[in-house]
Amino acid sequence: MGTYITEEQLTTIIRTYQDDFYRLAYSYVKDSHLAMDMVQEMIFKAFKNRKKLNQPHYAKTWLYRILINTCINQMKKSKPTLPLGTLLDQIPAPSIELSEILSLHEAINHLDAERKSIILLRYFEDFKIEDIAYILEMNVNTVKSKLYSALKLLRIELEGDDIF
Amino acid sequence: MREPFSELRHQYKNTTIPEDYSSVVEKALTKSTQRKWYNRPFIKIASIAAVLFITLLNVSPTFASKVSSIPILGNVADIFHIIRIQENDANSTTDVTLPNVSGLTDEAFEKMINSIIQEKVEQKVVLAQKNAEQFISGSSFESDETNGIKVEIFGDFDKHFVSPTLVSFSVFIFESAASSYISRDFYTIDVQTNTQLFLPDMFKENENYVDILSNEIKNQITQRKKDPQNMYFEDEGFPGVFDKIDPNQAFYLDKKGNIVIYFEKYSIAPGYMGEQTFTIPNDLIKAIRK
Numbered sequence: 199m200g201t202y203i204t205e206e207q208l209t210t211i212i213r214t215y216q217d218d219f220y221r222l223a224y225s226y227v228k229d230s231h232l233a234m235d236m237v238q239e240m241i242f243k244a245f246k247n248r249k250k251l252n253q254p255h256y257a258k259t260w261l262y263r264i265l266i267n268t269c270i271n272q273m274k275k276s277k278p279t280l281p282l283g284t285l286l287d288q289i290p291a292p293s294i295e296l297s298e299i300l301s302l303h304e305a306i307n308h309l310d311a312e313r314k315s316i317i318l319l320r321y322f323e324d325f326k327i328e329d330i331a332y333i334l335e336m337n338v339n340t341v342k343s344k345l346y347s348a349l350k351l352l353r354i355e356l357e358g359d360d361i362f
Numbered sequence: 363m364r365e366p367f368s369e370l371r372h373q374y375k376n377t378t379i380p381e382d383y384s385s386v387v388e389k390a391l392t393k394s395t396q397r398k399w400y401n402r403p404f405i406k407i408a409s410i411a412a413v414l415f416i417t418l419l420n421v422s423p424t425f426a427s428k429v430s431s432i433p434i435l436g437n438v439a440d441i442f443h444i445i446r447i448q449e450n451d452a453n454s455t456t457d458v459t460l461p462n463v464s465g466l467t468d469e470a471f472e473k474m475i476n477s478i479i480q481e482k483v484e485q486k487v488v489l490a491q492k493n494a495e496q497f498i499s500g501s502s503f504e505s506d507e508t509n510g511i512k513v514e515i516f517g518d519f520d521k522h523f524v525s526p527t528l529v530s531f532s533v534f535i536f537e538s539a540a541s542s543y544i545s546r547d548f549y550t551i552d553v554q555t556n557t558q559l560f561l562p563d564m565f566k567e568n569e570n571y572v573d574i575l576s577n578e579i580k581n582q583i584t585q586r587k588k589d590p591q592n593m594y595f596e597d598e599g600f601p602g603v604f605d606k607i608d609p610n611q612a613f614y615l616d617k618k619g620n621i622v623i624y625f626e627k628y629s630i631a632p633g634y635m636g637e638q639t640f641t642i643p644n645d646l647i648k649a650i651r652k
Contacts, residue, residue, distance in 0.1 A: 245394035321367040
């Protein structure tokens with residue numbers, strides 16, 4: 199049995215999680231066309247580097263790693279403003295928590311890329327700390343302390359807005 | 363601490379996916395697998411299969427008990443019976459029908475050819491199942507997300523040419539994991555002499571059939587390429603450019619008895635082109651054919 203992931207396996211994993219990839223990319227680049235470009239680039243890179251993945255069962259997290267790096271590079275290139283409007287459009291009706299949600303959303307977007315990634319992966323994508331460590335190429339303790347500090351930062355910002 | 367995120371998380375999970383997104387993904391996948399056509403994982407796998415099979419035959423009575431033989435009634439020359447293997451496990455469903463040759467005058471040869479057919483099929487099935495297991499466990503990061511995904515392993519045989527003197531058929535195993543893969547073995551049997559024929563046996567001795575057939579195939583590739591949908595590795599500097607057939611290249615006989623040369627998926631063309639066959643007109647090789 200080959201130790202590499204096969205093209206067929208990689209293809210299936212990509213198909214299975216394609217929507218997750220899009221959502222994640224979109225949360226970084228905030229533009230649907232750009233988000234699709236990011237996923238495409240992820241696919242190209244994944245196939246090109248398939249043999250560098252020495253643990254096939256890590257394929258999903260490995261793909262996230264590629265995608266996040268691609269998105270972060272893109273953001274460095276284009277230095278986008280992070281518009282609030284995109285999320286606002288998607289909220290169907292105002293609710294009591296709206297201001298809270300938007301403030302938190304804004305706060306997350308103002309975190310640095312690493313902390314933002316950790317928050318997204320942990321709370322939106324439900325990854326375990328160990329998997330986040332793999333995706334972001336950090337050790338587990340670094341992830342933990344960054345997560346803690348991110349939460350602290352968010353709370354500080356939220357406190358500033360009188361949410362809590 | 364999770365509470366403040368729940369509403370935002372809900373929004374996140376409901377991010378609208380653009381309609382053309384999945385076609386964008388498919389395009390990227392097609393491009394990627396084309397470019398890397400030369401990684402042929404199944405080729406490597408095939409070589410390990412023999413060991414597994416031998417283990418299987420000797421050790422596993424359950425495998426043997428799942429095999430049943432059913433005769434096909436009213437068949438031409440009554441030469442084929444079928445054997446069916448059906449299995450179902452957590453990762454794959456297997457349904458394979460394979461031929462069992464009968465009625466030959468040489469029983470020992472008949473036994474041998476049948477065991478070759480079975481052996482090759484069972485090797486492939488065991489491997490496909492192992493592969494499925496690895497594949498499913500590899501993708502089940504969150505197990506409920508992969509629920510319902512199973513690899514289908516399907517096998518059957520095609521009778522290409524049946525006459526009182528010659529029989530030509532192929533047995534295939536089809537794996538549908540993501541992109542499908544089909545693997546085929548060809549058999550041409552001379553019923554009168556009780557021998558299996560290979561490509562060199564189809565020609566008179568000392569005739570340069572390799573070059574004649576190769577040139578014909580090149581001409582046919584040129585013809586096919588006139589349709590822009592068709593692509594062969596001749597284009598764009600691929601290293602798998604077709605040059606010559608193997609002297610023992612896989613082949614079968616079509617209904618008219620023409621020799622048809624076979625290339626498996628990925629071997630001379632990108633994956634999307636599938637298996638490639640080239641019919642060599644009898645007229646072209648009349649002088650050198652046996």
